[in-house]
Amino acid sequence: MKLITANEKMADAVHGNYLLIPVINRFGIRLGFGDQTIGAVCANAGIDTDFFLAIINAFSNEDYFPAKKLRAVNVLTIVSYLKKTHDYYRRTLIPVIESYIAALLAKSLKRNPGLRLVKKFFLEYKKELFAHLRSEETRTFPYIEMVYRLHAAPGTPRVRKDLRRYSMDVYEREHHEVDEKLTDLKNILIKYIGGEFDDAVCSAIVFELFRLEKDILDHTRIENIVLMPMVAEMEKALRLR
Numbered sequence: 001m002k003l004i005t006a007n008e009k010m011a012d013a014v015h016g017n018y019l020l021i022p023v024i025n026r027f028g029i030r031l032g033f034g035d036q037t038i039g040a041v042c043a044n045a046g047i048d049t050d051f052f053l054a055i056i057n058a059f060s061n062e063d064y065f066p067a068k069k070l071r072a073v074n075v076l077t078i079v080s081y082l083k084k085t086h087d088y089y090r091r092t093l094i095p096v097i098e099s100y101i102a103a104l105l106a107k108s109l110k111r112n113p114g115l116r117l118v119k120k121f122f123l124e125y126k127k128e129l130f131a132h133l134r135s136e137e138t139r140t141f142p143y144i145e146m147v148y149r150l151h152a153a154p155g156t157p158r159v160r161k162d163l164r165r166y167s168m169d170v171y172e173r174e175h176h177e178v179d180e181k182l183t184d185l186k187n188i189l190i191k192y193i194g195g196e197f198d199d200a201v202c203s204a205i206v207f208e209l210f211r212l213e214k215d216i217l218d219h220t221r222i223e224n225i226v227l228m229p230m231v232a233e234m235e236k237a238l239r240l241r
Contacts, residue, residue, distance in 0.1 A: 003057050003064070006039035006049050013038060017060050019211065022092065026084040027052060051077055059218055070226040075148050075234075078227055079141050085219050086133045093212050094126055100205045104198060112195040118188055118205075125181035132178045140171055144231050151234040163239065168232040177220065182213055 004013050010033045014020055021031070033041050042049040051073045054066045070078065101122055105115050143166045189206050 004038065004053060004060065006042075006053060007037055009035055010038050010041045011035065013056065019214075020056055020059060022088055022215075023056055023059050026081060026088060048073060048077060051081075055081065058221070065221060065225065067225050070222065071230055075144060075227070075230050078222065078230075079144055082219065082222065082227070083137065083141065085215070086137065089129065089133065089212070089215075093208065093215070094129070097122065097205060097208045097212070098126075100201055100208065104201045104205065107198040107201060108196060112197060114188070114193050114195055115197060118185065118193075121181060121185045121188060125178075125185060128181060129178050132176075135174075139166065143171075144227070147231055147234050147238065150238055163235060167235060168228050172228060175223070179213060179216060182209060182216075185209060186213075 004016075010024075010029075014024070014031075027042075027045065027047050029041060029045055029047070036044075038053065039049050041047075042052050050069060054069045054073075058065050101119050105119065108115055147163075186206065186209050189202060189209075193202065
């Protein structure tokens with residue numbers, strides 16, 4: 001498995017996997033970086049190069065996931081990245097898929113119940129996904145930020161009401177995958193769609209659904225394998241004070 005390194009040109013990394021572009025954008029890095037190396041681009045943008053490399057390598061290689069390296073990163077840096085990923089889903093990926101579905105319906109010359117089912121499933125999935133994102137943003141992430149501040153502060157009292165109201169154990173029990181409806185929607189398009197429809201638009205929707213699915217799987221791995229254990233360790237240390 002060939003990993004992307006800090007000495008590699010950022011442009012070469014993009015040429016090697018164009019799907020990295022939205023991931024790079026989440027770090028505030030825009031296209032137009034010339035022949036600069038990844039290390040130079042990160043340094044100029046004030047980005048932790050090791051964290052950046054861990055994320056893009058994990059995204060590029062399904063069999064690679066540097067849990068130990070990511071756990072060495074400040075937990076607030078990870079939360080910030082996850083928040084930007086949420087924004088990417090809301091502002092880019094979901095609207096793109098919605099626009100394709102609207103185009104698919106508009107280009108259907110005859111009534112096609114299958115296409116309306118596609119829209120119904122997608123709207124249900126969107127509602128479930130956005131509820132999941134809101135829950136993390138209004139409850140989980142603020143809690144993690146609070147735990148980090150308490151852990152970093154010397155002399156924190158042993159008993160904390162805030163640690164009783166919520167915890168990573170609660171998060172783990174409530175944390176559920178949001179990909180069941182996404183799988184159903186892909187299967188409708190891949191296996192069961194019939195009647196008249198625009199092949200190009202339909203294929204574009206399937207492509208974007210696979211892209212969304214992969215991104216969410218990577219997002220979930222970071223939460224489950226890195227974020228939860230890191231915060232759980234801080235919780236344990238706080239309770240022992």
